[in-house]
Amino acid sequence: MAKYSLFLGCIAPLRYPGIETATMEVAKALDIDMDILDKTSCCPAPGVFRSFDQDTWLAIGARNLSLAEEKGAEIVTICNGCFGSLWEVADKIEHDEKKKEYANSILKEIGREYKGGVKVRQFAELLYTDVGLDAISAKVTKKLDHIKAAVHYGCHYFKPDIVKEIDNRERPKTLDELVEVTGATSVDYRYKNACCGAGGGVRARAKEVAQAMTDQKLEAMKESGANCIVDICPFCHLQFDQGQSGLRTSFPVIHLSQLYVMAFGLDESKNGFDAHAVPVKF
Amino acid sequence: MASDSEPKAVDPAFTKSVVDKGADTVTLCFQCGTCTGGCPSGRVTAFRTRKMMRRVQLGFKDEVLPAEELWLCTTCTTCDERCPRGVKITDIIMTLRNMAVREGYMAEAHKNTARSLMKSGHAIPLGDAFRKMRETLGLHSEPPTVLSDKEALDEVKKIIKATHFDELVG
Known part of the structure; x- marks a missing residue:
């Protein structure tokens, strides 16, 4: 299995912190090598922030992805909003050179760069695909x-x-x-x-x-x-x-x-x- | 907004500006209504996705950008997935919402969410009750996000300045 880093987002840590602790307990029980990705912000939420300004959404998303890139880890979400945003930002940067250039022009101002290629995962599909039903059943x-x-x-x-x-x-x-x-x-x-x-x-x-x-x-x-x-x-x-x-x-x-x-x-x-x-x- | 019986102001430049912003698939829509048929929001409101696409094609800017229904889409993307013409409906709605915000149509509730991001780097605030709850679970009262790292938060704030998001929200 790959190395994973958990992206917390907003609602889990700030409203239902039990989802955060439960996820780490489950990861430990299943021998999933996963830490918590620190210094992250809001993903940013696809429904609101992408609706307001796609450039800001892309740049903040790229910053979050760059934190996982620095660690050489796959970024794991426990929220479909975070999954949607981070996955789409990563996908847009992967397939649109102009978007990648724009995101990095903004990240340059904070001394960061997102080179690309970070895998964005949802904990549920990670469990299904990388761990498997048999190992879970055991x-x-x-x-x-x-x-x-x-x-x-x-x-x-x-x-x-x-x-x-x-x-x-x-x-x-x-x-x-x-x-x-x-x-x-x-x-x-x-x-x-x-x-x-x-x-x-x-x-x-x-x-x-x-x-x-x-x-x-x-x-x-x-x-x-x-x-x-x-x-x-x-x-x-x-x-x-x-x-x-x-x-x-x-x-x-x-x-x-x-x-x-x-x-x-x-x-x-x-x-x-x-x-x-x-x-x-x- | 004009009622259905009144002549509508047509602005062809509006359609072109939507297309130029990358939402070019709007021109492919042939009005079958599959989008409306599967829309969970349309099931409980008067929001009709198909009509919105048509209004964009026809250049009815004044019926699209100020419309409350533009904000009733939950971005579930069921319409995108089912569209037989490959119209990227949710992306088009995102483009329209970005344009609406630039024209000053931004609800106060949404401004508050935006202000939360600008201030704390998160979409929602962390109050004492939830700090305590985190501690009870053996967690630090603040998660190890931008909430407990000032430099990291400053990075987010700089991004917001660089993209002029702060000016947009006001």
Whole structure:
């Protein structure tokens, strides 16, 4: 396996720090050589900052990538927003000489350069591809057969799917399999592949619109008989966790890393469930 | 904004400027509506992706840049993936939003998010409750990001000055 460095982003360390600690615990349990990439900033968030100014988005993204390049590590995200931004910035710089020149003209002012070629990874696909279901299965000491999960992939995980080659956008399976390896069941539901509603700056600007999208998913999850939501993105996580107040649902919202802490029999206090609006209990 | 019954101001230079900014695939759209059909935002609002593409093709600048619906896209990219003409719809929306911001159409809520980035290098602030929560988990109260490294934060601030993002947000 390669050398990995974890990119923290904003929402995990600042709102759901349990996702950060759970991820490091899981990495340790699976012998993944991963440290935390320091000195990073916001990725910057694709929905808001790319919407405001693509040049600034590209330059700040390139700075974050240059930090991983310095270490000779693949950059790993636990958030689909970070994954979307960093992956796209890396991709644009890789394929557009003008963009690369522009980014480096800005980075030069802070004494940095991004040469290119850093691999941007999502922890979920890293687990699926580099670790594999067999190795994960071998670590499961506590079968989670009481869990019926409504899995939520989130948008920027596998799209654009032809280029990323992580999963099929219309019929994805990686997260379902990553969940079911713990003994849990992944239930099917309407709108399974749909957006949580938070992205694109919609949550910040038109919260009721974001909530309407979330409600459709929650309603469908309820019909499906699921007893929790499993996601791989702290922003979707926040949208589902905080978006249930006053509704008829109370699905615990669990990040894949937190699910693995439970299934591997690791220290569950590392999951930081205190930060959750909906109590994580079954 | 003009209502549907009023004649619309056509600005061909607008279409050209969108194309020149790299959003050239907008000209390929043949109005099939696959984008609208799969849009999660369009399912709960009056946002119609297909109409927005048509308005850009026709040069209806005043119906595009000030429009609230320009900001209802969650950038989920379902439309991009399904478009039979290879129109890079999300990229086009990004280009349009950048143009809208330059014309002064930026919501206060978004300005606040931008100000957070300019000040702290992160999109959201870190308050005492979450500092404490981090400590309880055995973490440092501030993550090892720009929040605990002044020089690193200064780098981000310099980038923001160099791209004139600060002037854009105001």
